[in-house]
Amino acid sequence: MDLGEKISLLAGAAKYDASCTSSGSGAFQGSGPRGQAAGTRGRKQGFGLSLPAGVCHSWTKDGRCVSLLKVLYSNVCRFDCAYCVNRSSADTRRAAFTTTELVDLTGEFYRRNYIEGLFLSSGIFADPDIVMEKLIETAKKLRTEAGYGGYIHLKIIPGTGEKLIREAGTWADRLSANIELPTDKSLQTLAPEKSGKVILGAMEEVFRTSVQYEEDRRRIKSTPAFAPAGQSTQLIVGASGEDDRQIIALSGALYRKFSLRRVYYSAFIPVGIPGRGGIPDPRLPAIPGPPLVREHRLYQADWLLRFYHFTAAEILDEATPYLDAHLDPKCAWAIKHTARFPLEINRADYEELLRVPGIGAKTARRIIEVRRSRSLSFDGLRRLGVVLKRARYFITLSGSFLDRPDDPDRIRRRLSDSDGAGLQLPLFEF
Ligand code: SF4
Structure with a gap:
């Protein structure tokens, strides 16, 4: 498979992950060598911007639009999450980059001003530590060999050991461990190989290490940065039966306990599983389309948690478990x-x-x-x-x-x- 095909396949496979915007990050605000944003450039004549596949647009804290190369290292996955197009049982084309390909590609796109950052995730094609090592190797080579100073967001592969999580944070601006579903019960049904405890453990490790680095920096100025743009996560909305109250309560707890920079809500897209005639997994709800209004209201409620000092219990209670579809x-x-x-x-x-x-x-x-x-x-x-x-x-x-x-x-x-x-x-x- 040539590189162009790989980009198209592995960027397409990454597009369902919403947790890659750089909102809440100071990393694009000229705050250091990693913050040198190049700016999105269009053509000199005419209008419109033609960017290569795999480039997604995100927004910084101050509302600027930035471009990220958003790809998977590999879409081969041992796990069988019902809502995912890369699940092991999906009959889809599989591919993987080499580390050198990804480093060259990111450097080349950055130099041409196509992108201002990299979002790198992967299917779990081997033991979680081996997969994580590949992501870390890519980030490390970009920083140390290619001289890349742009933004890097690395996904923490579920089950990665603490040592590698700590190493990932020394090369990446942001880390994220996707919790995906709000309860263990839903994870067991739809993503049986995943464990809420393991994912929360990864978030806790990122939080603990950030605090530790922060304290060290107060004493020793030369202490390197650890994930300076913080950590984020993604919750899929509508693939399982939890109500908005449970989702907002979980988000509130994650902000409080682990100082998450962002929780992203991704309306479940009822896509058919490739190679199976578009038939969705029977464990998933039959809904006509993604619950976008619900996703929108959850983002508004999340805003109240982060900037308006509301608690989750003030926004929704037992008598009102869902956000009003007609009112913010x-x-x-x-x-x-x-x-x-x-x-x-x-x-x-x-x-x-x-x-x-x-x-x-x-x-x-x-x-x-x-x-x-x-x-x-x-x-x-x-x-x-x-x-x-x-x-x-x-x-x-x-x-x-x-x-x-x-x-x-x-x-x-x-x-x-x-x-x-x-x-x-x-x-x-x-
Ligand atoms: S772990 Fe689950 S969500 Fe992640 S790529 Fe594999 S099947 Fe998809």
Whole structure:
């Protein structure tokens, strides 16, 4: 098989992994030799950007789009995870790179400004330590022999020993161990060779080692960085029966316990297994398409966990185990707690402002700063970034209302996606 075919096959096999964006990472912000972003370049004339197969686009913390070469080392896998196109029982073409091929390819793509980083994962074609050694060898050669200073994200192969996890973090910017399914029961059904305990153990090792390196660096300045862009994981949504409450509770615990930079939610894509006439595995649910709205709401709820100081139990409870498909989770929470509103903007503290729909973390900080020196008006709030379309039901300004939080049903109707307030803005609105 020639290199072009390998790229196409092994990049296609990697595309279902959502956990490779560099969001939350400072690695692309010029913070050192690994952070020298080249910038995505298009053609000089005309428009459009033609990039080779395997290049995916991701976003940095500051919203910039970056390109990663996202490939598997090999799509040969001993495991038989029901939701995966690379599972051992799938009758699909198999291939593997050599380390030299991957090093040359990454270097070449980087020099041509096709990519700003590498995301490298693999099927489990041998003992987990042997597979992990191949990924580490690639990263190490890139750094030490090819002089590569770009971003590297390595997947931790389930079952890898602690020593190799520690070594991986010395060459990679980010590490990730995909937990995939929220409970052991689901793992046993859909990914019987995987163990939640082993995956969580890998996350704990990354966390422990990061803390250790951090402490060492305080004493010895020359201590090298360990996975400076932190660790992330991916959860597949809709392949098993867990509700949103279980998923958000797990994410909350992972952020708390292991300081994860990101949890990615990937709507289960009911793909047929190649070579079997597109027939899906019978252990999987028969759904018409990926649950994208659910995935979108989970990302919004995750945002509340990471930036708005909500706990998982505040977002969903036993009586409400699923996120509202028509309301973003912050609006849903505020409507459920109308007794806490309206909030007087001139007196509310930062934590209270964060709870108001239409007020983000940056805007809350600006309000507190500006109100020290001058009085605010509703127009002034708008200029500071407050989305009054949402906030109007929950705030007063020097005692004046724009609207009243007296009828939760009415507010719900006004804020639900049907009037556009809860949805992302459409690109083309006629
Ligand atoms: S371990 Fe499971 S999810 Fe990973 S490549 Fe193998 S079959 Fe796919």
